[in-house]
Amino acid sequence: MSELRFDDRVAVITGAGRGLGRAYALLLASKGAKVVVNDPGVSMKGDGVDAGPAEEVVQEIKAAGGEAVANTDSVATPEGGQAMIDTALSNYGRVDILIHNAGIVRRATLDEMSIDDFEDVLDVHLRGGFHVVRAAYPHMKKAGYGRIVMTGSINGLYGNAGAANYSVAKAGLQGLSNVAAIEGEEFGIKSNVILPAAVTRMSEGVDTSAFPPMDPNQVAPAVGWLAHESCSVTGEMLISAAGRVARAYSVETPGVYQPTWTVEQISEQMENIRNADETQVFDPVPLGHIDHLKFSFAMASKK
Structure with a gap:
């Protein structure tokens, strides 16, 4: 099989300064994509600002002979989402690929989670997804081509104690991706969800000593395929965890029919x-x- 490349394609990747996003950016750039490396450099809880991580990835890409530009806007606002798409347009004239990977974590049980911690996590994950999709979609529609990859989680499928905000946000991104897939079908736009698992900053506080190898580079190829022009699926979810790649989907039982029920x-x-x-x-x-x-x-x- 010939190499699947991204020559002349422009990718915007949110949260690309570290971890999974960095792995995606490096992989796509190594295969010819021009990459907007978005990352405001915040802490895992969403505090602070640091342009360093995004710029470091850009320099790493350039040192390897690739093309990239840094963007430090936040996906948490409509203005931030628009700004990173504008960065792609002003530097490269188009946007072909959008990978929404940015995320923060604020853990607490249901009875202890503050409203701010709930809303702030949704701002980055769920509303952030909408902000960048809304900004990129018209340009993809006009071009008759687009690849959107939303970052979901098994927490969005199954839930997880102490993560109501995160689980709700990830479940919502599945719905957002499905709508983008349905509405984008006639315009050559495919939208899918990656459900990744890797040991990154987000794993802080979790005992990973018994885990098998779970490097972000193990996840990147699945994301790369979803972002590629040869991607043959849309409105789907792929799991990538510890070397396992699988499809996740919703099912219904046949059920029982009665005209009325008690x-x-x-x-x-x-x-x-x-x-x-x-x-x-x-x-x-x-x-x-x-x-x-x-x-x-x-x-x-x-x-």
């Missing part, structure tokens, strides 16, 4: 309602929500 009947039928022998998968693209309705309506019509 609480007692729900209780009596719960085993059949939950029976997963013949699960149904409704892919978001082209119209998974319509397929879901058609399936439900068909059960009613058969009765």
